[in-house]
Amino acid sequence: MNRRFLILVLPLLALAGCGGGSANDGKTLTVAATAVPHAEILESVKPELAKQGVDLKIRVFNDYVQPNLQVDQKQIDVNYFETKPYLDEFNKSRGTHLVAFAGIHVEPLGAYSRKWKRIEDVPQGAIVAIPNEPSNGGRALLLLQKAGLIRLRDPRNPLSTIRDITANPRGLQFKELEGATLPRTLGEVDLALINTNYALDAKLNPTRDALAIEDGDSPYVNFVVGRPGEDSDPRVIKLIAALRSPATRQFIRTHYKGAVLPAF
DSSP states (O other): OOHHHHHHHHHHHHHHHHTTOGGGSSSEEEEEEEIIIIIHHHHHHHHHHHHTTOEEEEEEESSSSHHHHHHHTTSSSEEEEEEHHHHHHHHHHHTOOOEEEEEEEEOOOEEEOSSOSSGGGOOTTOEEEEESSHHHHHHHHHHHHHTTSOEESSTTOTTOOGGGEEEOTTOOEEEEEOGGGGGGGTTTSSEEEEOHHHHHHTTOOHHHHOSEEOOTTOSOEEEEEESTTGGGSHHHHHHHHHHTSHHHHHHHHHHHTTSSEEOO
């Protein structure tokens, strides 16, 4: 083999050796997650998955958009952070076709305040901050309705908006903000409706600090989500089995003490 032929062939061999990347090596599984509790729960199952030949790589995000986009674009295998109502709305608005594979836990959404000790103390004209995307915004309004602060046109519609409020006897003023920023608004508003993952990340204790909170019958289960057909991938099957195991159920109950509830 002459020198010129070697120069031409070696780069091609190098490219062939890199083909597919770690996500396609049959062992590595990449999962997008928010930090708390999703990444923590995933960390708890890493040792068991390693025993089964799966190298779990957790990529932490602080928003709800990129985890779906990167799974849809095949940059990440699956994600674990979202509810079915959120996924449905995301697919509809973004033209994606992601699928909910398995429900793992519920994070009861809560109403928090630095100014008031009880939900009954929220005054006339109070400023209330809620998430600015449809599924969690509607979820927040349903909780406010359950707490007796407002009434909605359809009391069961998970995608209700502030335009659907038919009774607001305290004249609440609503601010729609990005979910991740809500804990930082507590010093500026009377009440903030915060998802538990962001509440825990801000060192709030939902079972102690929330003035109102969803109960265990909440329909907002957090799912492992991926592209159609990917639930038959052996790595994904092993991930879901580990997340829905008795050991994980016990981890959730012990570690979060009611702030996060197993959904299996």
